[in-house]
Amino acid sequence: MEKSLNWREFVITRAIKASGYSAVVFVLLIFFFLLREGLPALSEVDASSLLDIRWYPIEAYFGIMPLITGSLIITLGAALIAVPFGIGTAVYISEIAPRWMREILKPLVELLGGLPSVVLGFLGILVVSPYLRVLLDLPTGLTAFTGSLLLGGIAVPTVVSVAEDALDSVPRAYREGAWALGATKWQTIWRVTLPAAKSGVLTAVMLGVGRAIGETMTVMMVTGNAPVMATKLGSLFSPVRTMTATIAAEMGEVANGSTHYHVLFFIGMVLFLISLIVNIIASSVVFRSKKRAERILS
Amino acid sequence: MMTKFLSRNRHTVQRLGFSFITLMAVMTVLPIVGTIVYILVQGGSAISWDFITGFPHDGMRAGGILPAIIGTLYLTIGSAIFSVPLGIAAAIYLSEYAKDNQWTRLIRLAIINLAGIPSVVYGLFGLGLFVLFLQFGTSILAASLTLSIMTLPVIISTAEESLRAVPQAFRTVSISLGATRWQTIRRIVLKEALPGILTGVILGLERAAGETAPILFTGAAFFLPRLPQSPFDATMALPYHLFVISTQVPEMPIQIQYGTALVLLVFVLTMNLIATVIRSRARARRQW
Amino acid sequence: MVDKIVIENLSLQYSDGTESLRGISMGIPQNAVTVLFGPAGGGKSTLLRCLNRLNDLTEIKASSGRILIDDTNILDPKIDVIALRRKVGMVFARPVPLPLSIRENVIYGLELAGEKRKSKLDEAVERSLKLSAIWEEVKDRLDEPAIALSGGQQQRVCLARVIALQPEIILLDEPTSGLDPISTGKVEAALLELKKEYTIILVPHSVQQAARTADHAAFFLQGELIEYGEGKTMFTAPKQKKTEDYIMGRFG
Numbered sequence: 094m095e096k097s098l099n100w101r102e103f104v105i106t107r108a109i110k111a112s113g114y115s116a117v118v119f120v121l122l123i124f125f126f127l128l129r130e131g132l133p134a135l136s137e138v139d140a141s142s143l144l145d146i147r148w149y150p151i152e153a154y155f156g157i158m159p160l161i162t163g164s165l166i167i168t169l170g171a172a173l174i175a176v177p178f179g180i181g182t183a184v185y186i187s188e189i190a191p192r193w194m195r196e197i198l199k200p201l202v203e204l205l206g207g208l209p210s211v212v213l214g215f216l217g218i219l220v221v222s223p224y225l226r227v228l229l230d231l232p233t234g235l236t237a238f239t240g241s242l243l244l245g246g247i248a249v250p251t252v253v254s255v256a257e258d259a260l261d262s263v264p265r266a267y268r269e270g271a272w273a274l275g276a277t278k279w280q281t282i283w284r285v286t287l288p289a290a291k292s293g294v295l296t297a298v299m300l301g302v303g304r305a306i307g308e309t310m311t312v313m314m315v316t317g318n319a320p321v322m323a324t325k326l327g328s329l330f331s332p333v334r335t336m337t338a339t340i341a342a343e344m345g346e347v348a349n350g351s352t353h354y355h356v357l358f359f360i361g362m363v364l365f366l367i368s369l370i371v372n373i374i375a376s377s378v379v380f381r382s383k384k385r386a387e388r389i390l391s
Numbered sequence: 392m393m394t395k396f397l398s399r400n401r402h403t404v405q406r407l408g409f410s411f412i413t414l415m416a417v418m419t420v421l422p423i424v425g426t427i428v429y430i431l432v433q434g435g436s437a438i439s440w441d442f443i444t445g446f447p448h449d450g451m452r453a454g455g456i457l458p459a460i461i462g463t464l465y466l467t468i469g470s471a472i473f474s475v476p477l478g479i480a481a482a483i484y485l486s487e488y489a490k491d492n493q494w495t496r497l498i499r500l501a502i503i504n505l506a507g508i509p510s511v512v513y514g515l516f517g518l519g520l521f522v523l524f525l526q527f528g529t530s531i532l533a534a535s536l537t538l539s540i541m542t543l544p545v546i547i548s549t550a551e552e553s554l555r556a557v558p559q560a561f562r563t564v565s566i567s568l569g570a571t572r573w574q575t576i577r578r579i580v581l582k583e584a585l586p587g588i589l590t591g592v593i594l595g596l597e598r599a600a601g602e603t604a605p606i607l608f609t610g611a612a613f614f615l616p617r618l619p620q621s622p623f624d625a626t627m628a629l630p631y632h633l634f635v636i637s638t639q640v641p642e643m644p645i646q647i648q649y650g651t652a653l654v655l656l657v658f659v660l661t662m663n664l665i666a667t668v669i670r671s672r673a674r675a676r677r678q679w
Numbered sequence: 680m681v682d683k684i685v686i687e688n689l690s691l692q693y694s695d696g697t698e699s700l701r702g703i704s705m706g707i708p709q710n711a712v713t714v715l716f717g718p719a720g721g722g723k724s725t726l727l728r729c730l731n732r733l734n735d736l737t738e739i740k741a742s743s744g745r746i747l748i749d750d751t752n753i754l755d756p757k758i759d760v761i762a763l764r765r766k767v768g769m770v771f772a773r774p775v776p777l778p779l780s781i782r783e784n785v786i787y788g789l790e791l792a793g794e795k796r797k798s799k800l801d802e803a804v805e806r807s808l809k810l811s812a813i814w815e816e817v818k819d820r821l822d823e824p825a826i827a828l829s830g831g832q833q834q835r836v837c838l839a840r841v842i843a844l845q846p847e848i849i850l851l852d853e854p855t856s857g858l859d860p861i862s863t864g865k866v867e868a869a870l871l872e873l874k875k876e877y878t879i880i881l882v883p884h885s886v887q888q889a890a891r892t893a894d895h896a897a898f899f900l901q902g903e904l905i906e907y908g909e910g911k912t913m914f915t916a917p918k919q920k921k922t923e924d925y926i927m928g929r930f931g
Contacts, residue, residue: 113484209601307509
């Protein structure tokens with residue numbers, strides 16, 4: 094009896110340990126398959142054409158610059174919306190709101206994070222873009238700005254929940270110390286609490302931006318999908334196309350193994366590397382601040 | 392005089408500041424409520440028994456959305472079969488076995504990265520590995536596997552958090568009474584962490600149910616006249632169907648679009664509500 | 680009197696640099712209460728946790744020496760630690776009822792040991808709850824959660840949970856530190872009853888408790904065993920200056 098128990102324990106422990114490493118295995122597998130299908134693009138299309146400003150795959154123009162600028166302008170717009178509103182809401186929830194309000198707001202913001210992006214895109218087409226077209230007197234409502242607006246909404250929950258965690262973990266004694274010195278609650282928030290939570294808030298911003306770059310369905314549905322260079326401020330109010338939307342829109346139509354197919358995987362690889370960098374920076378900010386806290390405590 | 396003036400000034404600043412922040416929070420939250428209410432109102436009239444249980448016809452411009460509902464159920468359950476055991480086991484490893492060393496930090500970094508990978512990149516990966524390399528074809532199996540890897544980080548991190556919340560003293564006591572590590576986990580730790588784990592699982596699956604990009608080229612079908620017969624068949628799915636009828640089909644009746652959005656929203660909101668209820672009940676019940 | 684446990688030149692250091700033991704040697708007799716006392720951080724709890732290898736859960740920097748129980752070195756990595764922990768039970772400072780009913784708490788260890796017969800389990804529940812002087816208070820509510828009991832009751836259920844395994848040695852680490860005087864009295868009375876059958880090692884929560892309960896007493900200071908002897912003489916005429924200072928309340 095003891096013997097069979099030990100044997101079972103051994104097998105289960107091994108299985109659990111192997112599962113523990115599954116996340117590492119999957120990240121490597123994903124990277125491997127993106128390389129495998131994406132790297133041939135570099136031999137089929139030379140690097141200078143890849144960095145060209147014309148994306149027109151039917152005639153073998155594979156310049157990904159318009160897609161990169163498209164992603165950048167939309168992400169920038171989304172960040173300009175999501176960062177102030179996200180941090181503001183986090184400050185409200187953690188510092189100002191009465192308890193009952195907090196209990197309502199937190200699940201509500203979480204809910205926004207769970208809304209399918211296709212539903213937001215759907216409303217974007219039917220409600221937001223016609224409204225913006227009339228309001229801003231544009232030829233079409235399907236613009237980078239519309240995308241930024243909705244994307245901002247998608248990134249907000251990430252910013253709120255991470256920033257709120259960071260504010261929440263600032264020791265109460267810091268605030269009480271500031272109050273005791275005669276600071277108002279408002280001054281305490283700006284001069285004590287937010288600076289103390291700085292690294293966490295920074296992480297929140299990074300993760301929010303990462304979420305925005307990677308979003309696919311909403312931007313595909315509301316940005317008009319025109320692969321033109323977005324270089325001027327005016328580009329914000331004309332149609333653009335992002336890297337994610339290009340993959341989603343075109344992968345279904347291409348022949349497996351064609352140049353177009355490989356280039357789409359190459360774009361996927363670029364997206365993967367961007368998200369890798371964003372997340373490594375975001376998490377190293379967290380690690381570093383944690384270490385500092387440990388030093389102070391020990 | 393001077394100090395009095397200053398202090399009044401400070402409090403005016405505070406009042407203005409608080410109002411401003413509150414306004415921002417309201418402007419963040421109001422659209423969420425607005426979106427949900429708007430779709431409930433607009434879609435409500437499209438909902439009927441035939442809409443839920445019927446097949447689409449006339450180029451999807453009439454009839455119901457049963458195959459999309461069933462398809463989303465299949466995909467959600469399918470991804471749960473893979474991600475739930477794997478995710479919980481990984482969480483157990485991190486919370487109960489792993490030491491704080493370089494390898495564990497590597498695992499954590501991988502989980503964070505997995506959570507950040509764009510959903511369309513998961514779609515590419517699923518296409519490369521499951522559809523083409525393993526030759527599962529565009530199928531429920533390939534799409535479920537793709538979705539399950541995407542939900543894994545959500546499940547691992549919430550499950551680990553709730554395992555860690557179980558007091559260390561329970562483990563020490565159980566071990567001191569002659570339990571092995573696994574017996575302790577199975578009889579005490581998992582049992583106590585269950586509500587939290589369940590919350591994480593549902594939130595992960597909620598994400599899987601609502602995603603479109605990962606299934607675009609791994610298992611989603613534009614239109615199928617019958618329900619899928621095996622895991623190797625492609626399937627219709629609610630989010631993809633909503634995408635199709637709102638962008639790809641001309642002269643689509645608006646009622647059907649709103650109705651489909653409503654059904655998807657209710658699907659996702661119900662899961663979210665269940666998760667919230669489980670969590671708050673567990674918090675109220677917990678005595679440690 | 681036979682020595683149930685023989686500790687030979689035991690040294691231990693935790694990885695985080697906290698409390699450690701230095702060259703401890705002592706014999707612990709059967710069917711008696713041996714009290715380990717001294718100021719906090721002296722190594723008493725560490726020694727207890729060595730006796731049932733609970734230290735395996737903590738990171739240890741270095742350890743040396745031997746602990747013989749019935750002539751077997753229990754620090755040998757090859758011994759069956761599960762069997763050891765069934766033989767050497769432990770009660771902790773804070774009562775920690777497992778999140779189960781009272782009955783399930785008491786039979787937890789027995790079930791894990793493979794006992795499935797209901798009659799045996801019921802018998803064990805009654806016997807061990809009686810020995811811990813709690814049977815009368817809980818016999819009608821065995822299926823209620825143990826957490827609903829008062830602190831003193833919880834601690835006696837925890838004691839019963841250890842007794843149910845019929846161990847040979849019971850370790851108690853300040854078992855009454857959080858209890859009121861009445862509950863403390865009940866636990867101490869139970870110990871007097873229990874020593875007829877078991878070898879008991881107690882870390883008391885006060886010198887007074889040490890004096891009340893000790894058959895033998897060992898005074899620990901900063902990881903070293905300063906003095907060890909009969910309980911009666913230790914608390915009336917200690918041989919070492921440091922022991923006397925501590926008992927008189929001059930430090931600690």
